[in-house]
Amino acid sequence: MNRPDAASRQARAEELAERLAGRPLVLVGMMGAGKTTVGRRIATRLNRHFLDSDEEIERAAHMTIPEIFEQRGEPEFRAGETRVIARVLKDEGIVLATGGGAFVNLETRALVKEEAISVWLKAEIDILFERVSRRSNRPLLKTANPRATLQKLIEERYPIYAEADVTVASRDVPQDVVAGDVIDAVLTYLKRQD
Ligand SMILES: Nc1ncnc2c1ncn2[C@@H]1O[C@H](COP(=O)(O)OP(=O)(O)O)[C@@H](O)[C@H]1O
Ligand SMILES: O=C(O)C1=C[C@@H](OP(=O)(O)O)[C@@H](O)[C@H](O)C1
Numbered sequence: 361m362n363r364p365d366a367a368s369r370q371a372r373a374e375e376l377a378e379r380l381a382g383r384p385l386v387l388v389g390m391m392g393a394g395k396t397t398v399g400r401r402i403a404t405r406l407n408r409h410f411l412d413s414d415e416e417i418e419r420a421a422h423m424t425i426p427e428i429f430e431q432r433g434e435p436e437f438r439a440g441e442t443r444v445i446a447r448v449l450k451d452e453g454i455v456l457a458t459g460g461g462a463f464v465n466l467e468t469r470a471l472v473k474e475e476a477i478s479v480w481l482k483a484e485i486d487i488l489f490e491r492v493s494r495r496s497n498r499p500l501l502k503t504a505n506p507r508a509t510l511q512k513l514i515e516e517r518y519p520i521y522a523e524a525d526v527t528v529a530s531r532d533v534p535q536d537v538v539a540g541d542v543i544d545a546v547l548t549y550l551k552r553q554d
């Protein structure tokens with residue numbers, strides 16, 4: 361990348377950081393969309409603190425997500441997820457990657473809408489499936505037909521994710537490009553709000 365591109369990229373990130381004025385930036389969307397990895401890159405560019413709700417839950421429980429599902433069950437995981445997100449949204453100037461089910465919760469969704477700017481990282485099933493197949497750390501997909509499960513979740517959740525302020529395609533391009541797409545899309549959204 362040449363220097364003028366890098367400079368304008370930096371300028372857009374700085375403008376976004378300024379326009380957000382402390383409001384958290386929250387990533388929502390399906391498993392495999394890139395919320396955790398792309399979110400971390402966005403935080404770096406905005407010079408913000410990055411948090412991931414799954415990592416916060418794991419830290420508090422001293423267990424991995426699969427262990428929590430196995431030993432305590434999904435309802436307890438969901439309760440922890442709701443609590444963790446409510447707690448971290450009190451912090452200013454964060455980028456938060458949520459777990460794929462978090463925004464489905466009415467209480468969490470209302471809080472995110474009130475306190476933050478939300479971004480739906482939207483990806484095609486083929487991309488999602490390829491990405492989630494790399495690791496076996498998603499308990500909801502431990503089914504006889506994980507692709508069909510993913511498809512069912514997509515159908516249930518897409519109308520809900522569509523309530524996010526901004527939608528960005530999580531394309532099959534490098535994560536830095538997706539991070540740049542998010543920054544540009546949120547900046548455009550906030551400029552329109554003025
Ligand atoms: N743009 C991308 N191109 C290629 N691989 C990606 C991209 N975004 C994410 N990934 C990979 O997909 C997997 C899932 O990403 P992750 O950030 O954990 O998604 P999420 O948190 O939304 O479930 C990881 O292995 C990550 O490295
Ligand atoms: O979609 C979901 O319900 C889940 C998504 C996961 O997070 P990612 O979306 O970061 O994979 C994790 O919270 C848990 O396995 C449940």
Ligand SMILES: [Mg+2]
Nearest residue numbers: 395396457459
């Ligand atoms: Mg994640």
